[in-house]
Amino acid sequence: MEVLTVTSTLKDRFLEIRKNTERICSSLEKDDFSTQPVAYVSPPKWHLGHTTWFFEQFVLSEYKKDYRLFSDDFSYCFNSYYNNVGDRILRANRGNMTRPTIDDVFNYRRYVSQHLSEFLDEDLSADILEIVEIGMQHEQQHQELLTYDIKYIFGNQPAFPALETNIQLQQEIDNGFIEINEGVYEIGHKSKEFCFDNELGVHKTYIHKCKIASKLVTNGEYIEFIEAGGYTNFNLWHADGWDWVKSEQITSPMYWHKHKGIWMQYTLKGLVEVDLNLPVNHVSFYEAWAFAEWKGMRLPTEFEWEVASKQLNYGQLWEWTNSAYLPYPNYQKAEGAIGEYNGKFMVNTMVLRGASLATPKYHCRPTYRNFFTPDTRWHFSGIRLAK
C-alpha cells in the first residue's frame, strides 16, 4: 500500500475523521444504536466501537509504550472478521449486545482518540504511519456503511423518521454515450496517494470498442421497466436473479412503497414521492443487469468504466459493473491481519465503481474497487448502461 505521510496533516485528518463518524450519528437517539434488523446491517454502536478497536488493536496495543487497554471485553465485542486476532462475537449477534452502552462506547472513542492523537506527536516509523492511515481509511469506509445501516434501521420503522443530512441526489445531465476506442489500456492505481491493495498492480488490459452512457438510469426509466413487467419476465434475469426475485418477492427497488397508486420512497429525509428525474437508487446487481437486458444493452466492465472515467460525471451512486471481483495480475495480499481486508472476498461478489453521496471524499477515485454480492442493495447503488 502506498501512503502519503505528512505527519502534521495526519493528526488533523485523524481527528477530523473521528469527528465525522460521530456527526453521521447526530440524529440518533440512544435507542437507535444497538439494533441489527438483518444480519448484514450492523448496529451503529458496533461501527463506533469497531473503528476505534481497530486503532487500539493494530496501533496502540502493538506500538505505544505502556498503553493500557480501555477494557478487556471490548476486543471481543468489536472485532469484526479478523480471525487472526482472536475470538469475536458472531456477526448475526451484534444486535444483542446492549452492553457496553453507547455512553461507554463514546468514552472508549474519546480514550482511544486521545491516546492515538498523543502517539502521533511521537516520531513514528513509516510502517506505523501506514497502519494509522489504513485505520483512517477503514473508519471512512465504515462511515459509508454507517449511513447505509442507519437508513435501513430508520426505513424499517413504522413511522419512517427523517434525519438531519445533506445527502440529496441531483438530476444528471444527459450527454448521450461516450465512445471508447479499441486498444491496450493501463488499469490500476499509479499515484503515491493512499489506495487499497486490490487497486495495485498496474497492468495492461485489452478493451474492445464500446459506448458508455454519460448519465445514470433515472427513476422514470426504471418505472417504465416495472410497468413493462420487468419483474415478471424471467427472460430478463440471471437464473439466480430470478430465484431471488421470486423468493424475496421483489417488485421494486429497496425502500419503494406503492401508496394509493403512487410510488413513494424512503429517503434519509423521510418518505417522499419518487422523483422521475433523479437516478434510481438501491437496486441490486440482478436488477441492474435485468434492466440492461430489457434495454437491449449491458453493464460496462470495471475496465471499460475506469478507462471512460475521465469523461464521466460520477459520484452520486456506486455503479454496478459486469465484472466479478477478482485479483489483478500480480496482486499481493498484505501480511498479517490486515491481509484479511480484501483478498478473501474475491469470490461471489461483483465490482461497483465510482462513489456515492455517502462516500468520504478521499474514497472517491477512478481506481477504487467497491464490491458486494449481487443480491444486496441497501447501499447506494445505481445503473449506468453500456453497449
Next chain:
Amino acid sequence: MEVLTVTSTLKDRFLEIRKNTERICSSLEKDDFSTQPVAYVSPPKWHLGHTTWFFEQFVLSEYKKDYRLFSDDFSYCFNSYYNNVGDRILRANRGNMTRPTIDDVFNYRRYVSQHLSEFLDEDLSADILEIVEIGMQHEQQHQELLTYDIKYIFGNQPAFPALETNIQLQQEIDNGFIEINEGVYEIGHKSKEFCFDNELGVHKTYIHKCKIASKLVTNGEYIEFIEAGGYTNFNLWHADGWDWVKSEQITSPMYWHKHKGIWMQYTLKGLVEVDLNLPVNHVSFYEAWAFAEWKGMRLPTEFEWEVASKQLNYGQLWEWTNSAYLPYPNYQKAEGAIGEYNGKFMVNTMVLRGASLATPKYHCRPTYRNFFTPDTRWHFSGIRLAK
C-alpha cells in the same frame, strides 16, 4: 371470569401494578430496552408498551368518552397476537423497533395510567371493571415475562452484568414424599377471586394412589444426572427431546457454564458458582422428564399436583407436570379478542403448576395453569418428582 370488584382498591392496585412493572426495569440502561436476542424474548420496551396498549385498546378506546389515542402508530407497534384487533408488527421483528423511543413509551405509560386512573373514578359497569381486572392480570403476567426476558438479555452479554433484585432462591426442606389417596377429587377454581378462563369449570377427576416429593430437585442431584451421562443416554428421553438435545447441543440447564471444571451459573446477580443445595432452575420439560426417568420416577400430573398442593411447599419455581395443556370439561372460551387469551394455545404445550419468585403475588394460587412448549426453559422452571 369471576372478578372481585371493590373499586377503591382497584385503582390502588392498578397504580401499584403499573409501578411494579417499571420497578422491574430499574437497573436497565436505555440501550437495554429495544433488543430481541431470540424470537421468543421480547424487548423490555415492547412489554412496557404492550401492557399499556391493552388498557388503551380494550378499555379507554372502547368506553371512555372523548378519549384521544396517545398516537395512532402505537396500536400497530404494541399489539401482540390479537388478530381480531387489526394489523400488528411481526413478533420476530419487535427488536428492530427503535422508535418510539423508550422515553416516548414511558410518556405513553403515564398518559394511559393517568386517563385510566381518572376513568376508574367514574361509576363503571361490572363488564368494564372485569376488563380492567384482566388488564391488570395481563400486566402482571408480563411482569414475569419481563423478568425472564431481562435475564436472557443480560445473560447473553459478554460481561454478564448484575441487576438490583430481591430474587434469590432458597434451600428447601426435604420432608420425603407426600401420599395421595385414590379417589374422586374436585379440580378447578372455586372462589370469587379473579382467575383465568382456563381454570374454570370446576369438575371431578379420578386420581390413583401416588406419592409426590415434598421438595424440588436440587442442583446437586441434577449434576449427578449430568455426570451419569444423562444428556448422552437416549433411553432417558422422549424422541422429540432427544432430537432437541442433539440439534441444540444441550449439555446442561440454561445459563450454566463450565469454567475450569466448575459449574457456574448466570443469575440476576451475575455469574456465580452453582449452589448444590438450591433447586435446579431453567430446565425444559424434556430435561425434567429425562431426569425423572433416570431416577426411576415420573413427573406428577397437574391434577395430582393440585390435590397435593395444600401439603406442598411451592412458589420458588414453576414445576413441569406431565399434563398436556387441554381444556377442562365445559371450558368456555371468552368472547371477542379476550377469547384469544388462552384457548388457542391448548395444543403442543405442557402445564406448569405452582409459581416462581418472579410471579406477582396475585398469580400464585393452586389452580393456576401456566403452560409452555416442552423445549422452552428461559422461564423459572424446576422439577418435582412423583411415583
Next chain:
Amino acid sequence: MEVLTVTSTLKDRFLEIRKNTERICSSLEKDDFSTQPVAYVSPPKWHLGHTTWFFEQFVLSEYKKDYRLFSDDFSYCFNSYYNNVGDRILRANRGNMTRPTIDDVFNYRRYVSQHLSEFLDEDLSADILEIVEIGMQHEQQHQELLTYDIKYIFGNQPAFPALETNIQLQQEIDNGFIEINEGVYEIGHKSKEFCFDNELGVHKTYIHKCKIASKLVTNGEYIEFIEAGGYTNFNLWHADGWDWVKSEQITSPMYWHKHKGIWMQYTLKGLVEVDLNLPVNHVSFYEAWAFAEWKGMRLPTEFEWEVASKQLNYGQLWEWTNSAYLPYPNYQKAEGAIGEYNGKFMVNTMVLRGASLATPKYHCRPTYRNFFTPDTRWHFSGIRLAK
C-alpha cells in the same frame, strides 16, 4: 403385554401376515419401491425390509441356534429408530437407498420367513412367543403405514395412477348423538388378547355428561366449512394451527384438487369427484378442531370415545380426539429395545381412536391408542363431533 399363544395358529397367522404385506404392494412397479417424497413417508422397500429385520434382529439372531444373518449390511439399512440396536440410516435418507434392490429385499423376506417359520415348529418359551407376537403386530402396523405411503407416492405423480384395492369408504347412517352419563368408568385393555403397553394399566377415570355423534363428518359438511371461509378465519384455529395453515398454504384436506370449480380427490382408485355423502378423510388435528369450533362443538376425549365405543359405528377412518397422548397411571415401559416402541412418543402427539379401512383386523379394538402429531394427515383420519 398379554399374549395369546396357540402355537399352531401363530405360524399360520405369521405366514398370513407376511403374505398380506406383499399383497398391499401388488400394484407397484420396481420403480415405485425406493422413493421417499417427504421425510415422513418411507419407501415401500424400506417397510418390506424393516418388518423382516425386526424378526431377524429380535428373534432369530437372539434365539435361533446357528442362525446366519442374511446379510450384515441389512441391519444398518433397515433399523428404524431403535437406538439401542446400533447405527442406522438417517430417516430422511431412506429414499437414497437404491441398494439392496427390491429383488434382494424379497429374497430377504423369503429367507427370514422360512427360518422363522421353521423356528416356530420348535418348543418355544413364552418370552420368545411374545416377541414373535410383537413382530407380527409390528408388521401389521407397517401394513397400514405402507398403504398411506403408497397413496402419498401415487397421489404425487403427475398422472395420478390407480391401484388395485378393496379400500372404499361407505356412507354412514346418522343416528344423531349418543349420550354418556356422568360417573367413574374403567379405561384400558382387560382381555387376554394381545395389546400394546400403552393400553395397559386398567384404571378409573371420571367422565362428565356429554354427547357424541353417531357418524363421522361428511365431505358435504366439510365443504360448507370451506365455503364459509373456515380456512381464513383465525378465530377457529389453534395458534399453531393457524401458523400451519398460513405457512403450508392449506385450503382443503390432503389430496383435494379444485378443477374447473369442482372438488376432485385423489383416492387409491385414482382421481375422482368428491362424494358429498362420504366421511371427510385426510384432515389434520388442527382442521378437525377448527371444524368443531365452527360447528360450536368439540372433539371427544379418548376416554369419552372409549366409553361410547360400544354404541359407535366406527372403523372407516381413525378419529382425532382432543386427548394428548400421555401415559396411563402406572404405565410401565417394556424392557430393552422393545421399550422404545411407544413411551418415547408421549409428547407433542394427539390420540386417534377407532380404526380405518387400511387397519389390519387384529388392530381394530376399542382400547387401541393411535397417535400422530397434530399437523399430519397423510393417514386415514376423520372427524367425530362431541358436545
Next chain:
Amino acid sequence: MEVLTVTSTLKDRFLEIRKNTERICSSLEKDDFSTQPVAYVSPPKWHLGHTTWFFEQFVLSEYKKDYRLFSDDFSYCFNSYYNNVGDRILRANRGNMTRPTIDDVFNYRRYVSQHLSEFLDEDLSADILEIVEIGMQHEQQHQELLTYDIKYIFGNQPAFPALETNIQLQQEIDNGFIEINEGVYEIGHKSKEFCFDNELGVHKTYIHKCKIASKLVTNGEYIEFIEAGGYTNFNLWHADGWDWVKSEQITSPMYWHKHKGIWMQYTLKGLVEVDLNLPVNHVSFYEAWAFAEWKGMRLPTEFEWEVASKQLNYGQLWEWTNSAYLPYPNYQKAEGAIGEYNGKFMVNTMVLRGASLATPKYHCRPTYRNFFTPDTRWHFSGIRLAK
C-alpha cells in the same frame, strides 16, 4: 452457433450418442433410476427422459409433419429449466417421480430416436440441423452429468457398489512449469466446428507473463495440505470458502473416507485406497484456491489456460480457473428457449477448463467453458497451479 452439417454423418452420430447414453446406465438396476439423493443430483431416469424430450420438443413437435407426442405428460415431467416452454416439475422433486417407469422411458427413447432418425432422412434446412446438433451436444453434456450423478448415488449406498466402466485416472508426467509470454492473444472459438454461444466472439485479451504447471496436483500433494492443517487454517480460504468448510464440516475431497488411519476413496470401481500418484479429484473451487494459497501460488485464469493449452497435457479432470464465468465482449445470447442455455448462469459461477474422463469426445476442445458454483465438487474436478 457454427455447425458442421454433413447429414449422413449426423444421423450416425445421433444414433451413436443415443446409444452411449444408455451404455452409461448399463450397470444400473431398475431400483437405481429414480432416486435424487440431493437437489443437484438428478435421477438417471430424468436424464434419459429429458434428453429425449429436448428432441421431441424443439425438433419433432416443431418441424415434423403429423408428429404425435409420445405422451402429453412427459413434457411436464422432463422439462428442466426452460421457463419459456411451460410448466415443469420442480427440480428438487424429480426424485419423487416414480412414474413414468424406467421401462416407459426407454420406450419413449426408442420412439423419439426412431422418429428423429426418419426425420433426418428428409431434406432439412440449416436451422433445423442446427437444433438437432444442439440436441446432440445437449445429450452429450447430460452423459457427463449422468456419470457424476450415478457416482453420487452409488457412493452414498452403504455397500459402495462398483460399476462396469473404463474410467480410470492415470498418473501424469511432470514437466515442471510452462511459460507464457506477455502480450495480446486471441481468445475464443474460431473453427467451423460446433461450439456453444459462450465460446463465440473471438476477441483479444492482454496476458501478463506467467507460468503454468504441466501436471495436475496429485493426491499425495493434497494429503500434505490436509496434514499441514489446510482445512483448519482460515488464512488460506476465501471468507465464503471458510464458511462452507465450517458449515459442511469439510475435511477432505468428496468421496474420501479415513478408515483405520488410511485414506480410502470411492471410485466407480468401488472403495479403494487413495493412490498418491494420481491427480486429486472432486475438489471444490474453494479447496483448489486454498491449496494454491498454501503452496504460495495461484490458479490460472481461463485466458492463461487457453493460451497455454497447446502445451498442456489435459483431459483427465476439469480444472478450476480463477475466472468468473462472464460473457465475452460482443457475446450474443441465442434466440428463444435455446437462449436460456448459457447466459443466465453468468453470475456466481467459476469457469473450469479442459475436460474429464467422463467428457464425450466432441466436448473436449481448448475453448470450451465449463462452469459451476464454487462449492460444488461432485463433478470430476482437479487443480492446476500457476504463478
